[in-house]
Amino acid sequence: MEQTKDEVLSVKDLSFAYGMVSALRQVSMEIRRGEFVALIGANGAGKSTFMATVLGINRASGGSVCFMGEKITHRPTDRIVASGICLCPEGRGILPEMNIMDNLLLGAYHNRSNIDQSLSRVFRIFPILAERKGQSAGTLSGGQQQMLSIGRALMGIPKLLMLDEPSLGLAPLLVREILEILHGLARDGQTILLAEQNVRKALQYASRAYVFETGKIVLAGPSEDLMKNEAVIEAYLGGSAEV
Amino acid sequence: MSLAFQNYIITTIVFILLSWGAYLPLRCGQLYCGIIYCMAGAAYFCGYTTTALAWAPWLALVCSPVIGAIFAFLPALFLKRAPGFTTAVASLALVFILQTVIMNLEFLGGKVGLFGIPQVKSLLPISVGFFILAGILLHRLDQSRLGRAAETLLFNRDVAASCGVNMDSMGVFLQTAGGALSGVAGAIFAFNVGGLFPMAFGFAFLVNVFNMLFIGGSLTIWGPAVFAPILWGIPLILPKAIAEFKDVIFGVLLVLVLILKPEGVVTKSTVRAVISSFKGWLVTTRFL
């Protein structure tokens, strides 16, 4: 499958169905190196399902996924993660019974040669994690858990960082803080794919976005254009002309 | 009818009753080893009352389901809500506790065993009678509201709860009923073999019942009913050299069934298919 040198992720007509239910219907997208792309849409629109299918958790029923020039469509999840895709799942996905250090180290499962470097980087970005590294992850607040989730993903030195609904359950101030951090990472060259229900915030920080609805992409384009798009405003931005 | 064949039928019936006793709590997801200690309790009850107390055997037989139910009821009060596995282990523990207790009670024969249980002349028709009665009762139970309620419990506890099924009383009821069936099995067993050893009512018995229930089919009463005669018959007709490996063969079958078809060989759809083809055969032979 051809891919330009700059493309990190290339998805063509990806479909996923379980039983009679079609959860993803011929989704196509490209993500280039260093981009900060958002997937926006309501709950259940297919954003999480898409990420799970890219990771190989769901077995695609059609279409293909290319990562860094290699076809990864039906590869097992552990090989896909090893090749450089890390996901911060919905709900953080941290392990509350382990301490923070162990959670972080698990992120480096496929990248053990650079652990010390990665750790100091994560601790620089999230000092709170360094402070509480021996404590069990269950004692962290929601925002701190999200930071742990991102930190853990970064430990794997991902070529593509995917985040599923990081703003869920977080106060607006924290949401901004996290998005600012992501923005900083993107500026440093990290390729980011962000799935968000908070459309306004997502479009503020991402440069491009795809709009999901019932498992399909219905709209795509640069964030400024989408923010002015009437359908988007109607459905996701409160229906007023004010942006 | 030869004695060996009689013995075969009676033993098969004993095991079918036991399997049905385990089948009932399994309807709500509980793996119940209490069938063994209820059986032991009733067997020893019959043995003791007919030897030391000189009761008439038919009296002991009639009391046996009650005895079995009593043995099941008290633990059931504690085990009713336990998840499937905890029930299994706790009831297994009770099996061994009862074994130990019996071994240390001299008036029950202790380690040596209880002998001299009088023979019951018409044991075969009596057993068949109990078998048919139990089969009918179970069949009605399965079709009844109670049975279907139990079945929902098996598949989805939350749905069952929201439909107003009382999980606690369901658990107690099924275990007690299972105990009653095991009691009858124990009585028949006692009168058939004439002598009881505490070591007999242990693990090996349980494994045989598991084999019948899980290989035969744990979702319908026909499973163990069809497979008990097969599983007991095979060692009789096979040459001795292979029959020795009975345990290994059954173990392998059990493993295979659990991996490939965990509901067992005989399932509801199998039964339906058999019935409809039987009906079809009736039509072609009777009305053609």
Place this chain on the structure above:
Amino acid sequence: MEGFLAQSINGLALGSIYGLLVTGFNLLLLVGGIIPFVYPFVVVICMYVTWAVMGATGESLLLAIPATILSATVLTVLMEPLFRPLAKRKAEAQTFVMAVGLSMILTHIMALHLNHGFPVSFSASLVGREAAIKLGLVVVSRGQLLTFLGTIAAVVAFMYLLYRTMPGRAFRSMAQNPLVARLLGIPINRSAVASYGVAGVLGGVTAVFLAMALGTAYPILGENLALKTLAVALFAGMGNLRGGLICGLILGMAEGLATGYIAGLWSNAVAFGMIMVVVILRPKGLFGVKF
């Protein structure tokens, strides 16, 4: 008093073996997601391996111990694919039934094909009855000392693996949240097989110590040990590693003292009494179901 101390030392040695057994059991429970009732049977059949190798090589411990550990590991790992479909379905009770079926096969082999079903005994060089330490009038035999120190070493090594290495972290994550573990890119199947392997190694070590402590092996030993392991695991809390170790020691001590002071047959009932107490009073176990 010396009698009491002697029984306690016996109990301690026995208890440490129970602790090791329960640890392997809990590992399979947590990472494999199964009820490994068959695990103690594997341990016992490997005791036969110890006996066979020692018999064939003129009492060579150097060959017998690795052979035992190797056969335990291979046997345990061979069972992983059998349990895998059931573990994926999360059919816990069914794994118990399958384990029971497998244990019958193993018992059959021991009862009919190994030494014609007769108990096997281990030579004095393994059992080590000579005195190693004398505390006043109480003697700790070499076997008991080795057992106790050896099991401590095995447990320490295991805990190190579990808490300080990456594979151990992977095990723990699989035990706590299999989906998250998968998302993190942990190779689930390979790690499950690895956990069976670790349990197998522990089992082989346990077999050697059991041979030292008991001096004999026989087919029913599998059943006895399996029930006691189950009792300890339930009592401590299924999957609770530290609880399992402590309760294994408690059971060992209780048995050691009970055989001295209570008539033999009742001492088994101690284990089953423990189960009943737990189920009635504290269904989650003394220490709770946790990692």
